[in-house]
Amino acid sequence: MHCLHTKMKIQLRMIPIVTAVALTFAGACATRPASEPSGSSPASQEIVVSFDAATATGLMDWTQSNNSHVPESWKHAHVYELTREWAKWNQQPDPYSEIDRTLAEVRKSKSALKEIVKSRTLMDTVLSKRSAFSQSIIPTLVKYLPSGTSFKATVLFAAFIPPYSFSWGDGSIIINITDSYWRGSADKVLNLLAHEIYHLGFIAHQPGSSATDAHRSGEIIDFIVWRTQNEGMATYVASRCAPPGLLVEDYDLLDDPAQVRAKFDLLRSLIIEASDVDESRIPLVRTKAFQVGDMQRAFFVVGAHMARRIEQINGLDSLVNTVISGPRAFFATYAATKPPAGLSVNLP
């Protein structure tokens, strides 16, 4: 299959101060689905990325101010309302009281205040690099998405929330800039941004569903395989655009064969537990899916290994086609590459 040129437009916006940068990569090469006839006109591809740092800036600046009255306005900011939704979706406790506690405590600690100044600098560095980021990273993301995938992404900075990052179906990407996970590295933030932006392109084709909506064995299996493909593809694609030497825990795991095998063991045991499970035990499987898949990284490492192997053995088009055909096709395509026993997964 030949590669057609795709008209790709990338815009960068900073809100509320709008500084839009429109970049056109007329020669960027993206993969078309095999089912599309060749010779059709090139698809137009548009990815618009906006940045909103207002809420995080307000909170971080307050910690350094003379005003000791703990602010309340953050509770109604979109980024915090989404964090609350994220917690619900992941069966985590409501994060608001914990954030309230952090805000009340943080001004009492000199070392915490110092860290917040560093986080503020980190955010400014990320914002100053956003134009170079789009030029170097977005063409790679586009390469791993079906031709014509268009979407808008809004990067919302937050402070003091439980996850270091997550993306939401409305196109929001939340970056918790005060999280120690970044270790002060703007490149690490930007690489994670690549991961999260990829998710938005992926879910445009495979929206998936929440584990909380799974009430039967088949539904929880569907959730597990979707999460494996979604997190795996995002992890693999972001690893392909990471600058040399960037330290990312998931990529270290991916490069360690013993770790990859261990994550396959975890995923297999989760799938076995979810197979033919009684309805009454579904909540237990949901909890295990979060522990094994997210906390112990099985979704990320297994999925990324599968994506890498599919591309290495079958080529890029085969991998991109699984974004159109979905999670079960992703597993079937991987199985067809005949992986060794320790690195295979059978679905019920």
Ligand SMILES: [Zn+2]
């Ligand atoms: Zn992810």
